[in-house]
Amino acid sequence: MNVRANLYGIFLLLSTLSVNAQDAHEVLERASRAMGVDEMISIQYKGTGWVGAVGQNFTPAMDWPRLELSSYTRTIDFDSMSSTEELVIEQGDYPARGGGGIPIQGQRHRTYKVRGDYAWDMQGDDIVPVMDKAEGRLLDIYLTPYGFIKGAMASDPTVIRRHEYGEWVHVVSFIALDKYRINATFSEEGLMHRIQTWLPNPVVGDMYYETVFSNYKDIGGLRFPGRWHQHHDFDDGDTLPNVSGGDHAFGLENITDVTINVRGAELDVPREVRRADPPEIKVEVTELSEGVWFMGGGSHNSVAIEFDEYIAVFEAPQNEARSLAVIEEIYQLIEDKPIRFIINSHHHWDHLGGLRTYVHEGATVITHDYNKTYYQEVLRARPWLLEPDRYSLFPLEEWSEGYVFETVKEKYILADDSHRVDIHLIQGLNHVEGMLIAYLPDEKMVIEADLYSPRPSNANRPPNASNKTFYENLKRLKLDVETIVPIHGQPTPMSQFVEYMGE
Ligand SMILES: [Zn+2]
Ligand SMILES: [Zn+2]
Known part of the structure; x- marks a missing residue:
């Protein structure tokens, strides 16, 4: 021309x-x-x-x-x-x-x-x-x-x-x-x-x-x-x-x-308001038991569990910024092991916003079978133009090959000589379909999201439907629990939950 x-x-x-x-x-x-x-x-x-x-x-x-x-x-x-x-x-x-x-x-x-x-x-x-x-x-x-x-x-x-x-x-x-x-x-x-x-x-x-x-x-x-x-x-x-x-x-x-x-x-x-600083991301780490870390400091917690060859994390909440901050702390605590699994409690967005970050980090998603088709959409490496994340900027090959999921129906066990984690389905909830909890039999701990959130603001409220369904499921599954580790709130003795439930 x-x-x-x-x-x-x-x-x-x-x-x-x-x-x-x-x-x-x-x-x-x-x-x-x-x-x-x-x-x-x-x-x-x-x-x-x-x-x-x-x-x-x-x-x-x-x-x-x-x-x-x-x-x-x-x-x-x-x-x-x-x-x-x-x-x-x-x-x-x-x-x-x-x-x-x-x-x-x-x-x-x-x-x-x-x-x-x-x-x-x-x-x-x-x-x-x-x-x-x-x-x-x-x-x-x-x-x-x-x-x-x-x-x-x-x-x-x-x-x-x-x-x-x-x-x-x-x-x-x-x-x-x-x-x-x-x-x-x-x-x-x-x-x-x-x-x-x-x-x-x-x-x-x-x-x-x-x-x-x-x-x-x-x-x-x-x-x-x-x-x-x-x-x-x-x-x-x-x-x-x-x-x-x-x-x-x-x-x-x-x-x-x-x-x-x-x-x-x-x-x-x-x-x-003029003087206020933008909110910062805080990660506060507590060792709950040998090789089990509570990653708190914000509105949503995660839990890291160290196995012989790898790390498993329960929950990838909120967004990429929160997840990168938690992952950085985990790699400080546990050197030279990859995050091999990310266990996802349920598909609500506040519990899902970091999933892409963990998968990008190389983790396989353990989630309920109900969520798989939706998560395949969530994990699609299409361009994100407004606020690109790592997953959109540096797309990974594994997703298109379909290797990123382990789906659970009723129960799934993750175990080696160091730790054992039993993942169970909670039945009969009004909150969500396909809710998973993690039970650590050696530590007698249950990790759960949105089923019991012990916070001072909740202390005087009567038990809600989710609390009741959770309690019934713990009995149904015959889990021997000493500590409840919530995604919202602080780890709490089981006795306090039983008392709260009026028994
Ligand atoms: Zn929820
Ligand atoms: Zn929640």
Whole structure:
């Protein structure tokens, strides 16, 4: 191709882009008028609906468990990029199956705030800085129709036109916070139908996110969507077996009030939030018995067990950063042995977020048979663009060969001359299907997750359904236990659990 043809190509490209940007601004201006954004500096809307406990489904094929949102208030100031989200959550009539503290007793109050780079929660009158949440909450302002229109107008938007569900729509797109592509679909009259983006997630990588807006009504002088319907991740229901069924994350169905330009929408960042440091990862090691180490220091523990030739670890919680910190400590304690096995209690995301890290480290996953097809998806070495992990950056060969699983149905034994670990299935739980515990007969220890979490905050609560099912299973399996080693909380004598259960 000669130089002139190249220059012509560039000219054509530039003129298409500028026409496109022009068109995108036209679509946005029409939407801004139609949806009342022109005069809007701040907005407050209230309603009721439901929330999904993302990553906490009963089986991988099921939807996120739902809870009732008995009150929801959102206040956003666009000039200062402040947002306050207040939720009151109850169990309601939704089935009590799944994680996330289900069944909820009484009401759970949540207040989430952000202004610019600062984020904090309110717990009663207490201010709790959550610096690592700021970016996500800021992004969430752009994921409302109003934040999107303002953000896209102030940036370099593009547009395409397509035919969808029987009508022509425009899809406008821009990059928020230099990182997140956000797309919004508008009808010909300028009402937003859908917004979509991808969020970084330690289990599924670039996680699909969308909110669908429908049932537009005249409320508070605006054309306001009467139904907000949000998905986190895809429902894979079209394939059999359904590997990954979780998707419904949030629904606002009865809008009670909408007010624009409200007082007090612009937040002041409290002094303790300005001074707060980002959270650091702490690993605190306790030797429970010879060759058995409790890796605590955070919200989720792991346990390392040293065998003659290798190391086995129970649980890979949270994310890659936590797992790398724990693995580094393990390699300090035990030199020159590889982590050969990672035992996974169950598939809830807070217990799964480090699985890729351990498999990348060379470990084989011991998990219940139910989880295998889902974990094959989780362990796929596709590119993660938003927050790449080691697994996506340096893909491993073993996964594609299918060598990374040992699946358990009822019982699995890991043993040599130094240690023995019996892995058992817990039957009859409402929390999750396929829950595994580890029993160390020589040490008389049981390692468990989410079945009994001895923390000071729990001490005065009556035993819950999981506690009871766990206790029944210990009797059924006739395990001689002296110590319970929980993934949440501190190791506790069995006698304390028996007393707690009222026996
Ligand atoms: Zn769980
Ligand atoms: Zn848990």
